[in-house]
Amino acid sequence: MEHAPGRGEDRAALLTAWIAKENLRTLLALARTGAGRHQVGHASWKFLTWCADSDIPEVRQLATTVDRWWPEVAALIDTGHSSAKSEGINRVIKLVARNAFGFRNAENQRLRTRCVTTRRARGQLRSAQL
Known part of the structure; x- marks a missing residue:
């Protein structure tokens, strides 16, 4: 059975998006742990770097959105409270x-x-x- 052209690229794109999502979940999960600035900064850097290195426009847009909302995200992580x-x-x-x-x-x-x-x-x- 032949595979459709581009199927490998589709899987790679899906894997890239999934890893970006997991990196973001890891970052947001720090809200309940009392993590220090270094740990939050590392998780943020890991997420943003992964997205920036991606060739997928939606993943890059996700990073742009998180970066734009960073004060609110940081407040969530610091306090554990959200709206x-x-x-x-x-x-x-x-x-x-x-x-x-x-x-x-x-x-x-x-x-x-x-x-x-x-x-x-x-x-x-x-x-x-x-």
Whole structure:
């Protein structure tokens, strides 16, 4: 059975992207360890160097994005805290607003948003019910 041309390159690209992802996960996992500046710097250097040496535009873009957001990433690593919960709630609010696009009753829209963002309702609602 013949292999399609470029299959080896596809596998190499996939492996390169996977290693970049694992290097980023290693860097972000330092948030729960109390790692020192040297350890964080080494993990950051390893990730950014791997991505910069890559020929894959998406991997390089990932490194550019992480570098652009480095103050926030460093704050996560230093404190172990992030804004993930509030970002998740904002995502749900936007989803509800998109689903209700075109409705004329603003009060009902406000109540729907409040309902899906309350602590009790979040655990009970499924995305199909939004």
